[in-house]
Amino acid sequence: MNIYISGISGTGMGPLALMAKNAGYQVFGSDQHRGAISQELEQAQIPFTVGTQDGQYLQEIHEKYHLDWFVYTSALPEDHPELQLAKSLGLKISKRDELTAHLVETLGLKMVAVAGTHGKTTTTAMLIWLAKNLQLPAAYIVGSTLNFAPSGSYQPHDRYFIYEADEYDRNFLHYHPWLSLITFVSFDHPDIYPTEHDYRDAFLAFEKQSKSLIFANQSAAPSNLSQIADKDPLILSSPDSRLTLAGQARREDANLVFAAAKQILCDLNNTAENNHQNIFNNTSENNPQNIFNNTSENHSQNISDELILETLNRFPGVGRRFERLADGLYTDYAHHPEEIKATIGIAKEEAKNLNKAGVVVVYQPHQNTRQHEVFHLYQDAFLGIDHLFWLPTYLTRENPSLKIYTPADFIVTLENPRIAKPANLDNNLKTELRTLLQENYLVILMSAGPADAWFRHDLLTD
Numbered sequence: 001m002n003i004y005i006s007g008i009s010g011t012g013m014g015p016l017a018l019m020a021k022n023a024g025y026q027v028f029g030s031d032q033h034r035g036a037i038s039q040e041l042e043q044a045q046i047p048f049t050v051g052t053q054d055g056q057y058l059q060e061i062h063e064k065y066h067l068d069w070f071v072y073t074s075a076l077p078e079d080h081p082e083l084q085l086a087k088s089l090g091l092k093i094s095k096r097d098e099l100t101a102h103l104v105e106t107l108g109l110k111m112v113a114v115a116g117t118h119g120k121t122t123t124t125a126m127l128i129w130l131a132k133n134l135q136l137p138a139a140y141i142v143g144s145t146l147n148f149a150p151s152g153s154y155q156p157h158d159r160y161f162i163y164e165a166d167e168y169d170r171n172f173l174h175y176h177p178w179l180s181l182i183t184f185v186s187f188d189h190p191d192i193y194p195t196e197h198d199y200r201d202a203f204l205a206f207e208k209q210s211k212s213l214i215f216a217n218q219s220a221a222p223s224n225l226s227q228i229a230d231k232d233p234l235i236l237s238s239p240d241s242r243l244t245l246a247g248q249a250r251r252e253d254a255n256l257v258f259a260a261a262k263q264i265l266c267d268l269n270n271t272a273e274n275n276h277q278n279i280f281n282n283t284s285e286n287n288p289q290n291i292f293n294n295t296s297e298n299h300s301q302n303i304s305d306e307l308i309l310e311t312l313n314r315f316p317g318v319g320r321r322f323e324r325l326a327d328g329l330y331t332d333y334a335h336h337p338e339e340i341k342a343t344i345g346i347a348k349e350e351a352k353n354l355n356k357a358g359v360v361v362v363y364q365p366h367q368n369t370r371q372h373e374v375f376h377l378y379q380d381a382f383l384g385i386d387h388l389f390w391l392p393t394y395l396t397r398e399n400p401s402l403k404i405y406t407p408a409d410f411i412v413t414l415e416n417p418r419i420a421k422p423a424n425l426d427n428n429l430k431t432e433l434r435t436l437l438q439e440n441y442l443v444i445l446m447s448a449g450p451a452d453a454w455f456r457h458d459l460l461t462d
Contacts, residue, residue: 002026002065003099004058004091006082007073008048009035012166015141015152016071016096021046022139022154023103028061030082036145036319044150055085067091071099074169097174100141100163104175107154109139109161110267112260115172115206116183116220118339123183123253124164125318130261131162133311134303136268138162145319160264165206167199168192172206179263180210181256182220186338190373191397207231212263216256234259242309246353247322247346254312261308320452322346322444328356328437331455334446335366337377343446348384351442358386360436362423362455364447365393368404375405380415387436389423394449425454433459 003020007013008029014037021027021044029041029048041048049057061067070086070093077083086093104111114124124142131138132149139154140162165172165180168189185203187196204222207213213233215221221235222228239248239255317323320333322343330350334343340363347359361382365371371393382388390407407422414420423429433443445455 001069002067003028003069003071004061004067004086005029005048005071005096006053006058006076006080007031007035008046009033009038009041009050010073011036011143011145011151013071013073013096014038014041015143015150016100017041017046018044018150018152019103019139019141019154020099022152023107026065028065028067030057037151040145040150053080053082055081058082058085062089062091069094069099071096095169095171097171101174103154104161104163107139107158107161110159110178111161111163111175112138112264113163113165113172113175113177113180113210114183115165115167115180115203116216117167117186117188118334118336118342119183119216119249119253120164120166121333122250122318122321123181123256124162125321126254126257126312126315127162127181127260129315130257130308130311131160133314134261134308136160136261136264138264142318144321147316147319159268167202167206170202173202173209175206175209177210179212179214179260180207181260182207182213182215183253183256184216184220184338186336187373188336188370191367191369191399204228207233214256214259214263216252240309242306242313244313245315246349247342249342250322250346254315257312258305258308262305265303322350325456326460328354328440328442329455329459330442330444331452332444332446333448335364335448336370337374337381340378340381340446343444344382344385347442347444354442355440356442357440358442359384360387360389360433360441360443361385362389362391362429362433362443362445362447362451364391364445364449364451365405365410366448367396367398368393368402369397369399371405371410372402375410375413378410379413382414382420383416386419386441388420389429389432390420391423391425391447391451394447394451396449425451425458430459 003025005013005017008017009031017027027046030053031050034050070091114120121144128140137158138160139158141152143164187199193199207228213231215235239251243251243254245251322332324330332343334340351359411417411420
């Protein structure tokens with residue numbers, strides 16, 4: 001099958017392209033700009049073009065290879081030239097979730113989905129890190145860059161599929177996972193879910209579609225557990241005391257992965273016991289795959305809790321999730337008040353461990369429409385830090401009838417407004433942040449917008 005992915009180099013589509021290529025599909029694509037996964041696509045020898053997506057490249061690829069499937073991102077408008085051309089060519093057209101579900105079903109994988117308002121990417125990356133280190137047979141897709149592996153992978157011997165199941169655009173409702181991990185649930189994406197009730201109903205529907213469930217804590221679970229009683233849900237309490245990662249949020253993520261790993265290992269061992277005789281009888285020089293499977297299953301029996309925990313404690317992190325850019329300088333994707341609190345908890349512990357003078361936050365809110373829903377939640381979101389620079393909201397997919405909140409509008413509502421000041425991505429901010437770094441503060445950006453690029457390039461260069 002020949003697949004064309006529009007928006008291929010971003011963190012949403014790029015990992016999917018990598019997995020499809022590994023699974024034996026011919027993959028092509030385009031993007032308006034070089035995204036975070038561009039280098040990985042090039043290393044995987046996936047042809048794609050960057051620039052004006054006017055349909056010319058799509059037409060050329062179709063004429064040469066006869067495309068079957070056109071996959072596009074939610075950001076693509078209905079009048080986009082490539083989408084219009086794909087329709088005229090009679091291609092199968094879908095968003096990424098349908099292709100993902102197709103791969104899982106076709107390849108016979110058991111999906112291990114990670115869902116939640118925040119913590120999805122870190123938890124997914126932790127589980128991938130664990131699977132890689134413990135040699136568990138797992139394919140995966142994660143919506144970020146990893147410094148220890150590609151962002152998407154599939155190998156013929158894989159039995160599981162680790163996936164970051166995003167609730168945006170109700171994407172996660174296309175899946176029926178073998179195991180779902182729920183990190184945290186707090187109202188978000190008002191452009192998709194008009195009310196908090198709608199949002200929580202979507203999570204409940206996803207949970208009902210899952211075969212088995214593990215919740216990071218009580219607050220992640222629905223208030224009425226009787227609705228999912230047939231799933232025999234596991235609700236975790238405090239993280240295992242042997243987990244030493246900085247920040248309560250990270251330890252809760254790791255604890256969730258610890259529980260998931262034990263369930264996967266149990267499944268592998270049960271499969272080994274049930275199929276041992278069949279595997280033994282079919283193992284021969286002509287069937288090396290069975291030899292691998294047998295080895296993998298026996299290997300899983302020797303993995304102790306201590307080894308799992310030690311591996312989790314060595315987790316190196318993930319791009320844009322408390323990512324270290326330089327000494328004392330970090331960037332994070334947090335853009336919801338609950339995420340902010342969790343990330344500040346990590347930053348405070350990290351600052352203490354590094355003997356820093358304190359914590360400085362630069363915050364760029366994401367989407368004005370969302371801010372109207374979470375405005376009241378910022379009141380205590382920044383407690384415990386020393387300085388806060390509040391940037392203008394990054395505007396995207398907006399309701400034009402809503403007032404655009406300014407940094408001053410937010411700051412006046414804080415319990416600790418004296419630490420905060422409005423700011424812009426300019427030389428004044430650069431000077432102040434460099435001074436604070438010299439004074440041994442830990443400085444962290446929290447943004448889902450373009451401020452990250454400024455931090456990486458402008459702040460670090462003269």
